[in-house]
Amino acid sequence: PKLQLLAVSLRQMRKLLFEFEDLSWFPDTIRESMTDYLRYFLKVTKFYKPVIPFISEILKQTNLQNIIDLCSGSGGPVEEVLSGLNATSEGNIKVTLTDKFPNISSYTLLQNKYPKSISFESTSIDAKNVPEELKGLRTIFSGIHHFDEVSIGEIIHNAIQNNAPIGIFDGGDRNIFMILGIILFHPLLFFLFTPFFRPFRISRLIFTYLIPIIPFCTVWDGIVSITRLYAPEHLERIARVHDEARYTWKSGKVKNSLGMNVTYLIGSPKR
Numbered sequence: 001p002k003l004q005l006l007a008v009s010l011r012q013m014r015k016l017l018f019e020f021e022d023l024s025w026f027p028d029t030i031r032e033s034m035t036d037y038l039r040y041f042l043k044v045t046k047f048y049k050p051v052i053p054f055i056s057e058i059l060k061q062t063n064l065q066n067i068i069d070l071c072s073g074s075g076g077p078v079e080e081v082l083s084g085l086n087a088t089s090e091g092n093i094k095v096t097l098t099d100k101f102p103n104i105s106s107y108t109l110l111q112n113k114y115p116k117s118i119s120f121e122s123t124s125i126d127a128k129n130v131p132e133e134l135k136g137l138r139t140i141f142s143g144i145h146h147f148d149e150v151s152i153g154e155i156i157h158n159a160i161q162n163n164a165p166i167g168i169f170d171g172g173d174r175n176i177f178m179i180l181g182i183i184l185f186h187p188l189l190f191f192l193f194t195p196f197f198r199p200f201r202i203s204r205l206i207f208t209y210l211i212p213i214i215p216f217c218t219v220w221d222g223i224v225s226i227t228r229l230y231a232p233e234h235l236e237r238i239a240r241v242h243d244e245a246r247y248t249w250k251s252g253k254v255k256n257s258l259g260m261n262v263t264y265l266i267g268s269p270k271r
Contacts, residue, residue: 017224017227017228018224019146019220019221019224019225020034020217020220020221021034021035021073021101021146021221022146028101029201029203029207030207030213030214030217031101031103032074032103032105032106032201033197033201033203033204033207033208033214034214034217034218034221035073035074035076035103035106036074036103036106036197036198036199036201036204037189037190037194037197037214037218038073038074038076038142038218039073039074039075039076039077039106040193040196040197041189042076042077042080042141042142043077043079043080045256045257045258046080046256046257047077047080047171047256047257047258047260047262048077048080048081048141048169048171048256048262049080049084049256049257050254050255050256050262051167051169051254051262051264052080052081052084052085054167054250054264054266055067055081055085055137055139055167056084056085056088056089058137058165058167058266058268059085059089059093059137061165061268062137062165062268062269064136064137064165065089065091065092065093065094065136066093066094066095066096066135066136066137067093067094067095067096067136067137067138067139068096068098068130068134068135068136068137068138068139068164069095069096069097069098069138069139069140069141070098070099070125070127070130070138070139070140070143070155071098071099071100071127071140071141071142071143071144071146072097072098072099072102072103072107072120072141073099073103073142073143074103074106074107075097075103075106075107075110076141076142077141077142078095078097078110078118079110079113079114081095081141082095082114082117082118086117092116092117093117094116094117094118094119094136095117095118095119096118096119096120096121096134096136097110097118097119097120097121098120098121098125098130098134099124099125100124100125100126100127101124102120102121102122102123102124102125104120104122105199106199107120107122108120109198109199121134127140127143127147127155127158128151128154128155128158129158130158130159130162130164132162135162135164136164137164137165137166137167138159138164138165138166138167139166139167139168139169140155140166140167140168140169140170141169141170142169142170142171142225143170144168144170144230144235145170145225145228145229145230146228149238152230152235152238153238153241153242156238156239156242156243156267157242159267160242160243160246160247160267163269165266165267165268165269166265166266166267166268167264167265167266167267168235168264168265168266169262169263169264170229170230170262170263171256171260171261171262171263172225172226172229172260172261173226173229173260173261174226174227174229175226178226178260179223179226182219182222182223182226183219183223186215186218186219186222187212187215187219190208190212190214190215190218191208191209191215194208194209229263230263231263232251232252232253232263232264232265233251235251235263235265236249236251236265239265239267243267245270246269246270247267247268247269247270248267248268248269248270249265249266249267250264250265250266250267251263251264251265251266252264
């Protein structure tokens with residue numbers, strides 16, 4: 001009974017808390033600057049480097065060279081992941097960026113930088129209903145905590161229905177030290193590195209230094225994200241409910257260079 005009450009309390013807290021990025025009315029100018037910062041942070045810290053071997057393995061197992069990245073934000077860790085994969089792959093890995101709120105300017109920047117490897121969908125793509133023509137390994141970086149259990153089940157069910165392998169990766173630790181780190185260090189990083197974020201935006205300077213809406217909303221979303229992180233075994237339980245023994249699943253945690261855990265759930269169709 002106590003565990004059931006705890007589960008109910010966590011679900012209620014998830015409904016009460018919100019992330020600015022998820023709000024449909026939230027200004028794209030602010031949302032895109034927030035995700036641009038996240039892309040910069042993930043790239044510089046090599047946040048998702050430890051999971052590159054997992055992605056490489058599943059691509060080889062499924063004989064795929066295409067990645068359909070869902071909930072891409074501004075591109076997240078795609079540059080780092082792509083570089084790592086192409087260093088060990090015999091062919092050229094291609095990534096298609098998609099999002100419910102696509103950041104076209106950032107996607108264009110990445111496509112121009114990697115014209116043979118990165119493309120994007122300019123229309124809104126729902127991770128729960130991915131168009132059939134987008135074929136490849138589906139990935140979600142730093143995005144699954146935005147969804148409740150029902151929605152995660154729908155994301156996984158949609159992948160299974162299309163016989164698509166899927167890799168879900170989310171970094172961070174659910175503790176007070178992580179929250180304190182976000183509060184203390186992210187504002188400092190914004191102050192020091194905002195002029196170097198690309199694509200360049202005048203609005204980014206205004207809403208960082210003059211009216212610090214971007215740092216505030218990013219810190220808020222970061223704190224809420226920590227409270228909403230899923231354990232790997234929790235994600236795997238959700239997956240197996242929708243699986244019907246058609247997929248092979250692997251879940252767990254690995255540490256990155258910052259000493260943070262990166263949770264992963266990987267599923268691929270059984271041969």
